[in-house]
Amino acid sequence: MKENSKNLSILLGAAFLMATSAIGPGFLTQTATYTGSLGATFGFVILISLLFSAIAQLNIWRVICVSKLRGQDIANKVAPGLGYFIAILVAIGGLVFNIGNVGGAAIGLQAIFGMDIKFGAAIGGILGILIFISKKAGSVMDRLTQVLGALMIVLILVVAVMTQPPIGQAIQRTFLPESLPLVAIITLIGGTVGGYITFSGGHRLVDAGIVGEENLSQVNRSAVMGMGVAAIVRVLLFLAVLGVVSKGVALDAADPAGSAFQQALGTTGYKIFGIVFLAAALSSIVGAAYTSISFLKTLVEPVRKNERLWTIIFIAFSTLVLIFVGQPAAILVFAGTVNGFILPIMLAAMLLASRKKSIVGEYKHSSVLYWLGWVVVILTSIMVLRSIYLLIAG
Numbered sequence: 001m002k003e004n005s006k007n008l009s010i011l012l013g014a015a016f017l018m019a020t021s022a023i024g025p026g027f028l029t030q031t032a033t034y035t036g037s038l039g040a041t042f043g044f045v046i047l048i049s050l051l052f053s054a055i056a057q058l059n060i061w062r063v064i065c066v067s068k069l070r071g072q073d074i075a076n077k078v079a080p081g082l083g084y085f086i087a088i089l090v091a092i093g094g095l096v097f098n099i100g101n102v103g104g105a106a107i108g109l110q111a112i113f114g115m116d117i118k119f120g121a122a123i124g125g126i127l128g129i130l131i132f133i134s135k136k137a138g139s140v141m142d143r144l145t146q147v148l149g150a151l152m153i154v155l156i157l158v159v160a161v162m163t164q165p166p167i168g169q170a171i172q173r174t175f176l177p178e179s180l181p182l183v184a185i186i187t188l189i190g191g192t193v194g195g196y197i198t199f200s201g202g203h204r205l206v207d208a209g210i211v212g213e214e215n216l217s218q219v220n221r222s223a224v225m226g227m228g229v230a231a232i233v234r235v236l237l238f239l240a241v242l243g244v245v246s247k248g249v250a251l252d253a254a255d256p257a258g259s260a261f262q263q264a265l266g267t268t269g270y271k272i273f274g275i276v277f278l279a280a281a282l283s284s285i286v287g288a289a290y291t292s293i294s295f296l297k298t299l300v301e302p303v304r305k306n307e308r309l310w311t312i313i314f315i316a317f318s319t320l321v322l323i324f325v326g327q328p329a330a331i332l333v334f335a336g337t338v339n340g341f342i343l344p345i346m347l348a349a350m351l352l353a354s355r356k357k358s359i360v361g362e363y364k365h366s367s368v369l370y371w372l373g374w375v376v377v378i379l380t381s382i383m384v385l386r387s388i389y390l391l392i393a394g
Contacts, residue, residue, distance in 0.1 A: 010208045011218055013142025015226035017287055018057075018201035020145045022193070022230045023152060024284030025104020025277055026097060031234060032256035034184045035241040040166065042238055043174030045184045050231050052376050053193040056347050057223050059365075059373040063350045064202035065219040066363040068211040071199045072295050075349040077359050082349060087295040089342050094196040094292030098318040099325070101288055102128075104281035106322070111258055111274025118323045124278075125319030128285035132311045138207065141286050148279040149229055155276050156236045163243025163264045170242060183390055186383040189343060196291040198346065201226055203294040213363050240264065289314045344381045347373055 035042045060071070067074055071090075076083030105124025109115040115123070134140050205211060205219060241260040245251065252259035261273035293311045297304045351373045354365035 007210060007218070009139075009142060010205070010210060011222040012146060012225070013139075014201035014204040014208075014210075015222045016145040016149045016229065016283075017141065017204050017290075018197065018223070018226035019229035019233075020149045020152075020280070020283035021197045021200045021287030021291065023149070023233050023280055024097065024101050024288075025107065025281045026100050026284075027230075027234070028104075028237060028257045028277060028280055030187055031237045032241050032251060032260050033253075034181070034188070035238055036245050036251040036256055036260075038179070038181055038184065039245060040169045040173035040242060041177040041179060041181070042184070042242075043170050044177035045181060045188055046234055046238060047174050048185050049188040049193075050227070050234075052189050052380065053230075054227055055369065055372045055376050056193045056198055056343065057227055058220065059347065059354070059369050060198050060350045061202045061205075061219055061223040062216065062365065062369070063354050063360065064199070064206060065211050065216055066213050066360045067353065068206065069359070070203050070206055070294060070298060071346065071350070073298055074353045074359060075346075078349050078352045078356065084299055086342075086346055086349065087299055089345065090196050090199070090295045091292045093342050094288045094295075095314070095318060097196070098285060098288040098292070098315065099322045101281050101284040102315075102319045102322040104277055105285065107255065107258065108274045108276075108278030108281055111270055111277065113274075121319055121322045124281055124285065125315055127282055128289065128315045129312050131286055132289070132308050132315070137308060137311075138204070141290065142204075144286065145283050148283040149233075152233055152276050152279050153229070153236070155272050156233060156240060159261060159264055159269065159272060160236045160240040160243070162269075163240050165239040165243035166246050167239070169246070170239060182383050182386050186341075186380065189380060189383075193343065196288060196295070198343075199295070200287050200291040203291055207294070213361075285315060285318075289318075341384050344377045344384065347380075348377045351377070 031042075034045060038045065063074060064071065069077075072083035072087040074083070075086045102121050102124050103117075105127070106115075106117045106120035109120035109123060110117055131137060131140055131144065201222060202219075205222070210218065237257075241251075241257070244260045244263045249263050251263075257277065258270060258273045261269040261276075263269070265272065289311045293303060293307060293314055296310070297307050303310045351370060353359045354370060
């Protein structure tokens, strides 16, 4: 019974680690920004990103589980050197995201206490570092992500109810959009399942030893649970912000999520925003640092020997960059786009691995998931190229 309870805690922790890694300040900023510009049509963007995310997550988590290997080691078995290339991409994407996460903590502390942005960034970085100083960092991380995830759902639900969004219009435009916003779609996919995010929960299960085909059903449940949490928060936040912009209110481009909460509930709303943003930032600082370093530890010997130290260095470096560079809101949106570029490469490697006996043994991967995975690879590749063109063209 005790072993089952421990496994359940780890499975929940993996699910919430993935979900709260996705539900970072970038997630909140992207959702508010695009809801402000697209209105109810943003529901369609959410729908597409959730479908793509589900296909990517289930493919990747299953391959990690049955192979008992981390993403970079699987990629190296697919093609020598590919794991190093992907690890570098993920580490860079994770670093960009983590700079934004630290900025999110600063924004949250400023909203709650009126704290200076740079001082708030330092506090956010220190709080993240404290988690990894503990020798029981894994269990602390599991519990923290569960608590912070639940807190965000409750607070955003309150705001969504208070703003009274046009539910009918949101449902209509979710299935009949007024436009096809490709940059928004690839940014959301990147922010939900791109870069390090997809691998955060899977790597946590590898570290905990919950792997092998005999544990596949548990891993599937953990993955679905994580996607469900992320989906609930995304939809609730979309509705909360839609309730504001549908009344003709323009959001502050420098702080779109904060201005939406403030318009909804005044000073109280802005304080709630600060708590949500701080919770999202802290959980994502933990997820980005843990997963980015997990991609390096089997490839770089000094990182393997001193994993916690390098995780602390990763957070400290992210904090210093944010303090000296600033512009956290812009970094948060950019981070999602960067991670969206990484997704097709990573997913393609995992799909190729699913058909290699030297990696997955006698396991038979779902043909439906396999071919849907290639559809996601092709479509995200096209959207990435199109997004690059649109960004260059201004």
